Amino acid sequence: MLLDSKLKLITIFFVFCSLLTTTNSKAEEKLKIVATTTMIGDLVQNLIEDDLKLEILMGAGIDPHLYKPTRSDVLKMSQANLVLYHGLFLEGRMLDAFERLRTSGKKVKAVAENILLSNAQESIEPADPHIWMDPKLWNEVLSVILAELIALSPKHEQVFTARKNLYSEKLKLLDENSEKVLKTIPIEKRVLVTAHDAFHYFGLRYGFQVEGIQGISTESEAGVKDIERLVNILTQKKITAVFTESTVSEKNISALVDGVKNAGGEVKIGDSLYSDSMGNRGTYQGTYIGMIDHNISTITKFLGGDVPDTGIMSLENK
Ligand SMILES: [Zn+2]
Numbered sequence: 001m002l003l004d005s006k007l008k009l010i011t012i013f014f015v016f017c018s019l020l021t022t023t024n025s026k027a028e029e030k031l032k033i034v035a036t037t038t039m040i041g042d043l044v045q046n047l048i049e050d051d052l053k054l055e056i057l058m059g060a061g062i063d064p065h066l067y068k069p070t071r072s073d074v075l076k077m078s079q080a081n082l083v084l085y086h087g088l089f090l091e092g093r094m095l096d097a098f099e100r101l102r103t104s105g106k107k108v109k110a111v112a113e114n115i116l117l118s119n120a121q122e123s124i125e126p127a128d129p130h131i132w133m134d135p136k137l138w139n140e141v142l143s144v145i146l147a148e149l150i151a152l153s154p155k156h157e158q159v160f161t162a163r164k165n166l167y168s169e170k171l172k173l174l175d176e177n178s179e180k181v182l183k184t185i186p187i188e189k190r191v192l193v194t195a196h197d198a199f200h201y202f203g204l205r206y207g208f209q210v211e212g213i214q215g216i217s218t219e220s221e222a223g224v225k226d227i228e229r230l231v232n233i234l235t236q237k238k239i240t241a242v243f244t245e246s247t248v249s250e251k252n253i254s255a256l257v258d259g260v261k262n263a264g265g266e267v268k269i270g271d272s273l274y275s276d277s278m279g280n281r282g283t284y285q286g287t288y289i290g291m292i293d294h295n296i297s298t299i300t301k302f303l304g305g306d307v308p309d310t311g312i313m314s315l316e317n318k
Pocket of ligand 1: 065130196197198218275276
């Protein structure tokens with residue numbers, strides 16, 4: 001009887017010890033990355049899978065131009081091994097927090113800031129941060145993130161690089177298919193009017209005239225003159241649709257539609273586009289590819305082009 005309970009005690013002791021070791025090694029293994037937006041989070045997740053830990057601060061539908069970090073965000077960033085954000089003033093109200101983290105010795109990286117320079121894009125003042133709207137440019141950000149992740153965890157270099165090459169091919173296909181589908185819209189109808197100026201790089205890449213009622217940041221106010229100018233463009237070119245955005249209020253777009261009606265024209269509101277955040281987590285639109293597929297399909301459908309019901313990624317690659 002005595003021997004039996006001694007054995008039990010010894011077993012419990014060993015189970016306890018092994019549990020302790022597992023917990024400790026898990027805590028040591030997983031380095032933590034914090035990303036500001038869902039778009040950066042998507043790239044990171046595709047590279048790290050379960051090898052490192054990722055937290056995203058702004059969920060679906062959150063406007064990064066206006067976002068102020070919460071106490072819990074600051075805590076998450078201070079506990080992370082690496083903080084990734086876009087830069088180019090996208091996260092305009094988080095800059096002080098990034099600076100404080102940098103001063104404390106934290107690795108904080110703006111992933112989009114050197115991309116524009118390397119592409120010699122026309123200079124835009126103030127800087128335009130919306131480069132994810134061009135999958136070709138966004139593919140370059142994937143390389144920037146890969147370099148940061150390898151520096152953080154050199155033992156994962158091979159596996160991160162292999163995943164990067166795979167995902168990079170998918171982004172290339174996304175870009176090629178976007179181009180094919182958008183070309184089905186008659187040239188004179190390639191005018192994209194949205195709530196704010198998030199689609200400049202989309203326009204440069206695919207040959208669209210792009211007009212936002214508000215400026216590059218949603219912090220700017222739209223004036224009566226902006227609306228009048230757009231009413232003229234829409235009525236003269238007989239453009240059939242304008243688009244709302246997932247992170248911006250519909251107010252200005254509705255004013256624009258009324259303006260066109262008063263001028264004797266007709267324009268409808270197309271489905272909402274994902275501008276500064278992806279869709280809900282767990283859905284197709286909650287991935288970067290799904291977000292762009294949705295936008296390209298919606299724009300094509302409403303401006304008179306042809307797009308498969310199953311989305312642009314279902315196109316055969318020829
Ligand atoms: Zn924006």
